[in-house]
Amino acid sequence: MQTVTAPTQQSLANGGGKLKTLEQFIIERQGDVPGSTGQFSRLLRDIALAAKIVDRDVRKAGLVDIFGEAGGENATGDTQKKLDMLAHEEFVRALRRGGEVCMIGSEEHDEAIPIKTNGHSGRYIVLMDPLDGSSNVDVNVSIGTIFSIYRLPDGCEEPLTEHALQPGRDQVAAGYVVYGSSTMLVYTTGNGVNGFTLDPSIGEFLLSHPNIQTPNVGKIYSINEGNYRSWEDGTKEYIKWLQIEDKATNRPYTSRYIGSFVADFHRNLLKGGIYIYPANVRDPRGKLRLMYEANPMAFIVEQAGGRASTGSQPILDVKPEMLHQRCPVYIGSADMVEMAEDFVAGRRTL
Ligand code: AHG
Ligand code: MN
Ligand code: MN
Numbered sequence: 001m002q003t004v005t006a007p008t009q010q011s012l013a014n015g016g017g018k019l020k021t022l023e024q025f026i027i028e029r030q031g032d033v034p035g036s037t038g039q040f041s042r043l044l045r046d047i048a049l050a051a052k053i054v055d056r057d058v059r060k061a062g063l064v065d066i067f068g069e070a071g072g073e074n075a076t077g078d079t080q081k082k083l084d085m086l087a088h089e090e091f092v093r094a095l096r097r098g099g100e101v102c103m104i105g106s107e108e109h110d111e112a113i114p115i116k117t118n119g120h121s122g123r124y125i126v127l128m129d130p131l132d133g134s135s136n137v138d139v140n141v142s143i144g145t146i147f148s149i150y151r152l153p154d155g156c157e158e159p160l161t162e163h164a165l166q167p168g169r170d171q172v173a174a175g176y177v178v179y180g181s182s183t184m185l186v187y188t189t190g191n192g193v194n195g196f197t198l199d200p201s202i203g204e205f206l207l208s209h210p211n212i213q214t215p216n217v218g219k220i221y222s223i224n225e226g227n228y229r230s231w232e233d234g235t236k237e238y239i240k241w242l243q244i245e246d247k248a249t250n251r252p253y254t255s256r257y258i259g260s261f262v263a264d265f266h267r268n269l270l271k272g273g274i275y276i277y278p279a280n281v282r283d284p285r286g287k288l289r290l291m292y293e294a295n296p297m298a299f300i301v302e303q304a305g306g307r308a309s310t311g312s313q314p315i316l317d318v319k320p321e322m323l324h325q326r327c328p329v330y331i332g333s334a335d336m337v338e339m340a341e342d343f344v345a346g347r348r349t350l
Helices: 009-013 022-028 038-059 082-098 134-139 225-230 233-243 261-271 290-303 334-345
Strands: 069-073 079-081 101-106 124-132 143-151 173-179 183-188 193-199 204-209 220-222 273-277 307-309 329-332
Touching: 022 038, 022 193, 022 204, 038 082, 038 124, 038 143, 038 173, 038 183, 038 193, 082 101, 082 124, 082 134, 082 143, 101 290, 124 134, 124 290, 134 143, 143 261, 143 290, 173 261, 173 290, 183 204, 183 261, 183 290, 220 261, 225 233, 233 334, 261 273, 261 290, 261 329, 273 334, 290 307, 290 329, 307 334, 329 334
Parallel strands: 101 124, 220 273
Antiparallel strands: 069 079, 124 143, 143 173, 173 183, 183 193, 193 204, 273 329, 307 329
16 A cells, blocks of 8 residues: 655745746746836736735735725726726836836726836736726625736737737737635636646645646636627527537536636536527627727637637637727637537527
8 A cells, every 4th residue: 555645834934846837837838928128027017916905905804994996987987986096007007117028908997098108118018907897896706817918919019909909819918806705816828727826824826727628628618698689599599508418528517607707617617508699689799898808818728728719700810990899709618619609600500
């Protein structure tokens, strides 16, 4: 019989010698981004720092007076929560301080924000949803941050909004932070997806989920079924198909919907599943924002072996027209998204 040696306090404290911080990982993988210098590594470090600050604010949310509405509406008409604005401000501050960014686009700000640090600006453009799922803040449910990074096109000196309107395929990196039962940062630079869990005792993100691959098919579907009557027929039929009993395909599937895109996406990425926010009668382009939510998650899911579609084309191929543009989203396990596309296109019916 094999003897199992109990881990010592010492070996637990240093993760058995295998513990790797986000910062170490970023430096090791610096060569992943073609033409990248230390600037890109510093940008990721700045984002991780802002994530820790927002994490601290989120964890304090029940203790200080930051609950409730800030009294305004954001560019796409949603009621802003105070924590939305706090998260926006923390990210902008950290990126401004870091000096690697020339422009920020945020769900919480109507216009693109040009950034200069001590008279200079960096070469990167960051687009973000600083706080995703904010309606869940007051009820202690997981929320997140989503970010997307582009390079300022060569030859451009002054950044203009149009420079941010690059297709998702041109992202240099994308990631999200989920403030859940633990806080995790997951990101890709186009060479796989890696996840880091925040160890609050040392204030560091540690590599906990190396090289995430999403299953080709899962058992979970995530959609706001309250909107059923306003979907187009293909989506209605696909959801009905998921609910039909069939042993060979493991149906019926199971429904899970948190109402925080980051949290729903994260669960499905690890377990396998599909998340859908389709077009509907009220919002013909759906609800989620192409630049802040759909594109970064599409980049991540494709890197993890999954698929992301508007129902009729890959999200990453959509040509953006404006910063706050919305787009329908079918995202997750590759086979499930493909099947959904077949229903939407009418190639398959019940
Ligand atoms: P945000 O909090 O950034 O505005 O995003 C909310 C989004 C997304 O997180 C979530 O999946 C979706 O809205 C939920 O919308 P419904 O309430 O319409 O289902
Ligand atoms: Mn959001
Ligand atoms: Mn938001």
